[in-house]
Amino acid sequence: MSLFGAMTTAISGLNAQSRALTNVSNNLANSQTVGYKRVDTSFINLVTQSSRSSNSSDTVRARPDYTNSVQGTVEQSDRPSSLAISGQGFFSVAASQGEKNGVAVFDERQFVTRAGDFQVNTKGYLVNSSGYYLQGWPLGGIGEPDRTALAPLQISGQLFNPVETTLIELAANLPADGVTPVNTQLPLYDALGSSHVANLTFKPVTTPGPPPAGTSQWDLDITLPDEAVPTTRRVRLHFGATATPPVDAGTLGGFTAATNLTAGTTALGDGATLAFSSDLGEGRQDIVLNLGKIGSAGGLTQFAAREFSVRNIAQNGVPPGSYSALQIADNGNITVNYDNGQSRVVGRIPLVTFSDPNALQRLDGQAFMRTVESGEARVTDVATDGAGQLVAGSVERSNVDIASEFTKLIVAQRAYTANTKVVTTTDELLQDTINMKR
Numbered sequence: 001m002s003l004f005g006a007m008t009t010a011i012s013g014l015n016a017q018s019r020a021l022t023n024v025s026n027n028l029a030n031s032q033t034v035g036y037k038r039v040d041t042s043f044i045n046l047v048t049q050s051s052r053s054s055n056s057s058d059t060v061r062a063r064p065d066y067t068n069s070v071q072g073t074v075e076q077s078d079r080p081s082s083l084a085i086s087g088q089g090f091f092s093v094a095a096s097q098g099e100k101n102g103v104a105v106f107d108e109r110q111f112v113t114r115a116g117d118f119q120v121n122t123k124g125y126l127v128n129s130s131g132y133y134l135q136g137w138p139l140g141g142i143g144e145p146d147r148t149a150l151a152p153l154q155i156s157g158q159l160f161n162p163v164e165t166t167l168i169e170l171a172a173n174l175p176a177d178g179v180t181p182v183n184t185q186l187p188l189y190d191a192l193g194s195s196h197v198a199n200l201t202f203k204p205v206t207t208p209g210p211p212p213a214g215t216s217q218w219d220l221d222i223t224l225p226d227e228a229v230p231t232t233r234r235v236r237l238h239f240g241a242t243a244t245p246p247v248d249a250g251t252l253g254g255f256t257a258a259t260n261l262t263a264g265t266t267a268l269g270d271g272a273t274l275a276f277s278s279d280l281g282e283g284r285q286d287i288v289l290n291l292g293k294i295g296s297a298g299g300l301t302q303f304a305a306r307e308f309s310v311r312n313i314a315q316n317g318v319p320p321g322s323y324s325a326l327q328i329a330d331n332g333n334i335t336v337n338y339d340n341g342q343s344r345v346v347g348r349i350p351l352v353t354f355s356d357p358n359a360l361q362r363l364d365g366q367a368f369m370r371t372v373e374s375g376e377a378r379v380t381d382v383a384t385d386g387a388g389q390l391v392a393g394s395v396e397r398s399n400v401d402i403a404s405e406f407t408k409l410i411v412a413q414r415a416y417t418a419n420t421k422v423v424t425t426t427d428e429l430l431q432d433t434i435n436m437k438r
Contacts, residue, residue, distance in 0.1 A: 003426050003433070005048075005057025010422035012059035016043055017416040019062035024409050027400045034129065035072070035115030035366040036398040040065040041408075068357045068368065072114070072399035074391055081126060081326060083116035083134075084396040087388020089351035090114055092379065093132035093367065094152050106133065106152060110377060112352050115366040117395050120326070124156035130365025136334065136347045145348040150379060153334065153347050156323040160338040162193025164282075165317030169290045170200075172310040174218060174239075174302040176250070178204045182308035186289075189317030191282040196226045198287075202308070205236065216242045216302060220274075222261065222289070228279040233260040235274060239302040247295035250303040254294065268295045318342055328392040332382045351387040353378045 243253020292299010321338030355375030
């Protein structure tokens with residue numbers, strides 16, 4: 001082994017330890033970076049010549065050892081849009097290339113990341129702190145995700161379209177000894193989501209006979225003040241023994257004398273329904289008033305009481321709604337809540353897995369791209385085919401352990417110093433060799 005060879009080996013050691021120190025420095029600098037994956041160092045011996053009789057000077061190379069598949073600590077966040085992955089997989093993200101004609105333009109290449117500190121930006125997209133846009137599957141017409149389309153998820157710009165009222169449910173009790181009309185109002189919406197009311201007036205029907213005769217029949221009038229052509233709808237309600245056939249006392253048993261409306265069947269257990277149409281300025285609107293069931297105490301009843309009481313009013317119309325908040329389920333479904341009390345699932349977040357995630361190409365902002373060595377990207381549902389679980393309202397911290405990095409730092413420093421000693425010793429020996437001439 002020549003002195004120059006020894007010096008060359010020591011210098012390669014200095015270079016290798018310098019690279020190790022660089023990796024340690026990067027890890028410590030990013031110890032608090034969300035989704036960062038540390039880079040360890042592997043040392044590889046490069047043999048020049050080695051046999052049973054001789055061994056020439058070798059060199060060493062420092063190779064980065066990526067830990068993209070090593071889990072970081074999942075930490076709870078105060079933002080519901082933050083996401084973490086427990087297990088294998090990455091989020092699919094897109095890089096913005098600005099806007100064209102007011103529409104966001106994205107890089108066609110596929111990027112992935114574990115940095116899930118997403119929040120909704122001014123355009124309604126979910127963007128992490130590095131500027132990458134979360135991608136997902138939009139929902140198809142039947143409510144299932146369209147797995148053929150992967151695109152940036154935009155949520156807050158959506159509106160909840162109004163739904164006109166087609167069904168109103170009323171559960172109330174008419175006083176059995178009532179002698180005066182009672183009134184109530186039922187809310188409803190037209191096709192544009194405008195609010196209206198239907199006025200219901202119950203008038204007791206008095207018939208000859210001793211009390212309580214005549215208190216088990218009521219005339220119901222239904223009017224809508226906002227309809228284009230004012231119409232009065234009337235029907236007689238029969239309770240208990242006044243129904244044909246009779247039902248239990250106090251329960252609704254049937255209808256007669258219906259005007260401008262259609263009464264439902266009166267078989268025991270059937271729905272006690274009244275159907276009518278109206279024009280509230282947006283064309284014909286068909287509405288069904290559900291008063292419970294024939295012979296049942298669950299809807300409209302007539303029991304002893306001092307005054308009329310309403311137990312429940314419900315209708316299926318919805319006014320227009322704007323984005324209010326979002327929720328992310330464990331299966332990746334994104335639900336948008338609207339200020340009209342409604343909600344809608346607008347997309348699903350998939351995960352991307354690779355055969356060798358440690359072979360991915362590292363990019364700025366804790367992002368990665370596939371390589372030949374990593375294998376093809378497999379886009380799959382959460383917790384399916386080896387993909388991990390989604391943890392909403394949390395982020396994955398860096399997988400850097402500061403104590404471990406300081407240990408590596410000390411080892412690299414000592415190894416570097418040892419190699420410098422070889423260089424200085426070899427230099428002294430070379431100097432002694434040169435001095436032999438004297």
